[in-house]
Amino acid sequence: xTTPEKGEVNVAAVDDLHKRPENTHxxxxxxxxxxxxxxxxxxxxxxxxxxxxxxxDAKATELAQRFEAAGLGALDVEATARVLGSDGGAxxxxxxxxxxxxxxxxxxxxxxxxxxxxxxxxxxxxVTGARLVIEVYCPDQSAEFEETLNDLKLVDGS
Numbered sequence: 473x474t475t476p477e478k479g480e481v482n483v484a485a486v487d488d489l490h491k492r493p494e495n496t497h498x499x500x501x502x503x504x505x506x507x508x509x510x511x512x513x514x515x516x517x518x519x520x521x522x523x524x525x526x527x528x529d530a531k532a533t534e535l536a537q538r539f540e541a542a543g544l545g546a547l548d549v550e551a552t553a554r555v556l557g558s559d560g561g562a563x564x565x566x567x568x569x570x571x572x573x574x575x576x577x578x579x580x581x582x583x584x585x586x587x588x589x590x591x592x593x594x595x596x597x598x599v600t601g602a603r604l605v606i607e608v609y610c611p612d613q614s615a616e617f618e619e620t621l622n623d624l625k626l627v628d629g630s
């Protein structure tokens with residue numbers, strides 16, 4: 473390699489990128505398009521837009537009637553059907569453990585701060601709503617849930 477003379481410019485090797493045809497990236501574009509179409513199709517197939525089924529509506533109606541009969545107030549049947557579906561959703565996923573965790577958290581953090589913070593004795597009415605949900609949506613777990621309730625110290629009253 474020679475050094476440039478005075479007044480000359482050292483020119484690097486010229487890239488021939490500008491001489492390539494424009495359509496060399498069609499494989500990349502085609503692959504990206506195929507991935508996009510595949511993901512869109514998968515999303516449409518698996519997307520469950522909180523479908524309202526007759527079973528979910530029937531169970532939500534039954535739960536609303538049981539809530540009113542127990543004196544717990546009225547439930548929005550549509551919202552209940554969307555949240556709990558036909559299988560109870562999260563309410564039926566290990567309900568005994570969820571209740572234990574909830575009671576423990578309530579005893580540790582009761583909303584009071586400082587010296588007024590004390591564990592509470594919950595009433596039987598406090599777990600009536602959970603019991604009704606279990607009875608309607610996952611009655612097969614009702615016995616286990618009742619055992620969990622027996623482990624808790626609940627008092628009568630409101």
